[in-house]
Amino acid sequence: MPKILEIKDADKIVVFGDIHGDLDSLKKGYDIVKKEMVSYIIFLGDYADRGPYGPEVIEFIQKKQKEDSNVIPLKGNHEDYELIGSELIPNFSPCDLISQYKRKLTGSNFKVLFKNLYNWFESLPVAVVVKDKYFLVHGGISSKVKLKGTLDRNMIQDLLWSDPTEIKGEHPNERGYGLITFGPDITEEFLKKYNLETIVRSHEPRKALEGYTVEHNGKVLTISSTTVYGGKAAILIINNKKPAMDAYELAKGIRLI
Numbered sequence: 001m002p003k004i005l006e007i008k009d010a011d012k013i014v015v016f017g018d019i020h021g022d023l024d025s026l027k028k029g030y031d032i033v034k035k036e037m038v039s040y041i042i043f044l045g046d047y048a049d050r051g052p053y054g055p056e057v058i059e060f061i062q063k064k065q066k067e068d069s070n071v072i073p074l075k076g077n078h079e080d081y082e083l084i085g086s087e088l089i090p091n092f093s094p095c096d097l098i099s100q101y102k103r104k105l106t107g108s109n110f111k112v113l114f115k116n117l118y119n120w121f122e123s124l125p126v127a128v129v130v131k132d133k134y135f136l137v138h139g140g141i142s143s144k145v146k147l148k149g150t151l152d153r154n155m156i157q158d159l160l161w162s163d164p165t166e167i168k169g170e171h172p173n174e175r176g177y178g179l180i181t182f183g184p185d186i187t188e189e190f191l192k193k194y195n196l197e198t199i200v201r202s203h204e205p206r207k208a209l210e211g212y213t214v215e216h217n218g219k220v221l222t223i224s225s226t227t228v229y230g231g232k233a234a235i236l237i238i239n240n241k242k243p244a245m246d247a248y249e250l251a252k253g254i255r256l257i
């Protein structure tokens with residue numbers, strides 16, 4: 001079962017939003033990271049699909065993760081699959097990753113490749129708590145999400161798929177059946193309950209065409225690290241020596257790439 005990680009001590013944290021097969025933006029972002037003394041590099045998920053370089057983006061991130069245990073890729077809704085026999089069945093659509101692998105790696109042992117890929121997807125945490133400060137996640141939250149105890153499938157679904165809206169409460173999300181949007185009241189309650197200041201998430205590059213956007217009275221920051229929707233790609237550099245910042249303060253650490 002996927003986990004939520006907690007970070008207690010960190011000076012500087014770099015956060016990447018959705019990549020969606022945009023290898024160029026990923027490498028540009030990493031060039032900035034290399035110049036910084038960074039405690040953690042956290043990816044908020046959605047590595048493949050939409051853009052042309054899904055397999056290459058995954059390979060790049062896996063390599064960085066092997067080289068440095070402080071590289072933490074999270075699970076996005078585009079890393080949510082079932083393994084049935086040797087077939088990877090996505091719990092989302094459209095999926096381009098599988099066809100890109102089959103086209104680019106003809107002659108490979110796909111049974112082994114897809115099993116390894118599935119194991120990697122399943123190993124990814126679904127969120128990071130930066131103690132007393134931030135909640136980093138792909139999609140968002142819901143009133144069902146609990147940070148203590150075991151995560152169930154409903155909670156995981158909400159973490160991977162939810163979107164913030166300015167309408168109070170929880171409402172059906174047009175992304176699909178059973179998915180929700182959450183209002184500023186849900187955010188406020190969640191942050192208060194866990195003594196956190198701000199939610200940092202991705203999942204909506206179309207809403208973050210300037211690389212980021214702020215919602216819920218400065219309590220939610222959405223970032224994007226992909227250009228596949230025509231917007232700007234950005235990374236977020238968090239100076240964690242500072243006291244907890246809201247989304248407007250955090251956004252000063254946005255670097256366009």
Ligand SMILES: [Mn+2]
Binds near residue numbers: 076202203
């Ligand atoms: Mn997503």
